Amino acid sequence: MISIRRTRAPVIALLTATLAVTACAGDPNRRAKIGGGVGTAVGGAIGSLLGDHSTTNTAIGMAVGALTGAGVGHYMDRQKAELNEKLAEQQAADQLSITELGNNTLQVGVASDASFPVDSANLTPTAQNTFNSIANVLKDYDKTAIHVVGFTDSTGSTQHNLELSENRAQSVAQFLGSRGVSSQRLLTWARGETEFVASNDTETGRAQNRRVAIIIKPIVEGQEKQAFTAPPNLGNPQFNSP
Template identity: 35%
Template sequence: MKTIMFKSGIFAQFLVVIFLMSCSSWNNTQKGATIGAGSGAAIGGLFGSKKGKTAEGAVIGGVIGGAVGAGIGVYMDKQAEKLEKELKDAEIERVGESIRVTFDSGIMFGFDNHALTPEVQETIMKFASVLNEYPDTNITIQGHTDNKGSHKYNLDLSKRRAESVNNYLKMQQVSGDRMMTYGFSFDRPIAENTTEEGRAKNRRVEILITANEDLIEKTEKG
């Protein structure tokens, strides 16, 4: 029974996300409140079921989830707006209750190199300034390559590139405790690796900004 309820909760969240994808006129705060309410209700339902009070647990979970989702949405909306103003060489996307920042590796690094170019260092400095202005987030740095060369070689290169960004952000006083780095070689392409245009898109660094425990706790407390 617990397994069935868990799967039902996930399915309910899936339906909420599909619905929100069609609501293009909604802002991210509204979406955050709705996603929070949906996931909160599912979690609350599971929690309440242990006490034989599934409906009550779902209502409580929904209220808490909605408030947290909306609060995080406001925080992320403001941060994304600031990033869009400061970073002209990066793509800024709001994804759920997170922010994805994508840098073209061709701008960040020389060919077959992991050292940041002088041109991009100023951009990373601006990026760090915004991250320091919004400290209640975790930062995941992901390096990606195209499929030229061996998987092992590209895995090492993608890791070194992610670590270069990490190290430069640390130099700009971004706390290392907030950051994690990963290299994915060419395992996660966003375009076909059969054309030069596609390979260029796949050579990138993605940085995911998500709420940390402090932000969630602050939002819960209002």
């Protein structure tokens, strides 16, 4: 169970929330129906769309600590530098990328093909080594919220792709949790076959669209809620026209 603790206060249980997705492969509006993604808190049977619960978000922020002033940028810069150092080999092999999204937010984009067998949510041994390195950095920078976002290409049905992206995001988040990243900081989002970064007309493009993104947001004092709201659209507008 996910729990949030204030100093010397009772545990605050997160409310369960369910997002029903109704779409089929033949529906021309299927992207719009699932484009917002499914958001879930990780760590147990209780899930919540945390972005819609400001009180809960603020409580989590207060529990893990918050950053202030100019220290926010410095903190995130140090974290990015350490991620670059620990993951240099994977970046050189084009297995992942580390970028800035603005507002002191970082993105670690990991190729699904380098992480999972085909149509599976089980992490490969190689991927476990990669995510272990990521976890070792994230657990040392605990004043951040960690969003794990799953994506697929457009092959297969909408529902299957949504479920696969959700399962893969959950698999990564649970692995990070098992390596010491607090479950209070972890959220997963399933975006299925939306937010493409390349064309689905080629195998190379489809491979780029099959991915998992780790979005790292600083928890800023007085703005704790923002760290736990849904990540922005992570696709390339060129490949996501209506």
